[in-house]
Amino acid sequence: MSTGQEMDAARDGAPTVQTPVRDRVTGEVRQETMIINMGPQHPSTHGVLRLLLELDGETVIRCKPIVGYLHTGIEKNTEYRTWVQGVAYVTRADYLAPFFNELAYCLSVERLLGIEAPPRAQTIRVLLCELNRIASHLVWMATGGMELGAVSVMLYGFRERELILDIFEAVTGLRMNHSFIRPGGVIMDLPTEGPRMIAKLLDDLPARIDDYERLLDDNPIWKERNVGVGVLSAEDALAYGVTGPLLRAAGVPVDLRRDEPYLGYETYEFDVPVSTDADSYARYRLRVTEMRESLKIVEQALDRLLAEPGPVMVEDPKVAWPARLSVGPDGIGNDETYLRHIMEESMESLIHHFKMVTQGVRVPEGEVYTAVESPRGELGYYVVSNNEHRPYRVKIRDPSFVNLQAVPTMVEGGLIADAIAVIASLDPVMGGVDR
């Protein structure tokens, strides 16, 4: 990454110094560069990303991404909460992929505890994560489309995402930041109307995805803005640690669901789309294909859930959340029969409930790194326990944070308008970047 003095000066608010630039075609030396800030308050920077750009006319000569505007100290916070409360913090990191954060964190805690969630809980996790992947890709398509002038795509993307968020709301009680996946399983089984809603989505969504493709695949403006733009070679991608759709669009078929299967992904049938074009258009095609593949997985997971019932949380009372939850007239809450049990019938149960809620589980000493394939790439959690009731260290390896490092390579030498397309095709979520 380039770090000229004048760029540092611009960041500090001092007047910028002009540098001589040699024109690549004519060879003449000019003094006409300009340094501008794009962001952090800019509609096409996906939140609060700031790009320091040095421009020669419309051409980007240098680019420096600046992050940190959304830092909320999630990692530090988890060190002062119980292991279960940690779920509520990490789910807020990459807010477009909350289930993936919960999943990677809980898989880490489970590995430290040496337990595994029951099969039905794993299937529910797969189902929710794949729905989440589609929802996340829909937001990518919607916002990315809007930034390139395809406003209808923005409306369609958010419209369909709403269908998925309705399912999340019915299942978890919340549209985002669900805290639904917990160490040892998930907090409750699907509601009775859940399978029907998901089946309806499986009926409706493929035709909608066809619509997006009809609208965009051969759209001359869409192709003009995306084909050949933001090319990132496989070598560069690997050097910068880039994962997810960007890496697969560069021809490297890395998908942790297939390479290092978790949650029994090896038992599902799905393809990992790969492209070798390595440009924005290839990433668009790849993500649309991934939505279809996710639908395939959702369908298989739903079949399994309908086939056999079972527990959704480990039996061990020293790990499992004690309360039984159910959906009442005012949302999800403690089940009436459970409340009667601890309040009127069993003092021991009340004590156990109190201990589990205030202290929770004690996790044996050790360290683990667990990675899952989030919509943006490898989402890894490095979790250290000191044999206490709370984590000693939680490090979130967020794919957006790492992928952003490749932006200068993709932007420099191109037009400033293409920088927008590049950021859009990267799909960064600043909540995950800044944590």
Added chain:
Amino acid sequence: MKPPALAERVGEHLPDVWQSRGEVTVVVPRGELIDALVRLRDQPDLAFGFLCSLTATDHPGKDPRFWIVYELRSVEHAHRLRVKVGLAADDPHVPSVTRLFPTANWHERETWDLFGIVFDDHPDLDRILLPDDWEGHPLRKDEELGGVGTRYHGAFIPPVDERTMP
């Protein structure tokens, strides 16, 4: 390579290696870090050419106080390895690995920002998540957290580490 075989293979080069919970960890002295990473990367059957993550942990009162943790992955073989380097409290310096892995750039900046670890020869060791004029390194365990004052009779909500913890 599966963890037991991997631990054995890595052990041929680096002696301080162990396996736990299906993950292989190797500890190397600070002076041998770059050498070790190059060897791990260049052996064709290991091929740890992808740095996933880099961070630190802080253990005040212990020696070493800091552990720098490198999570490596091989794209070819789909196996993983954790490399750790211990640093003394009064000498939190470690060589930067940005020349081997350009992706380490931001990870090292973050670790400097949050833990105050100095990565020697880093091209641009600046704060990344916190404001430039921030003082201190908040993920250190001895960092002061600060409580919250209230308007009620001068009551003060103590910082989270001074409240009664389970």
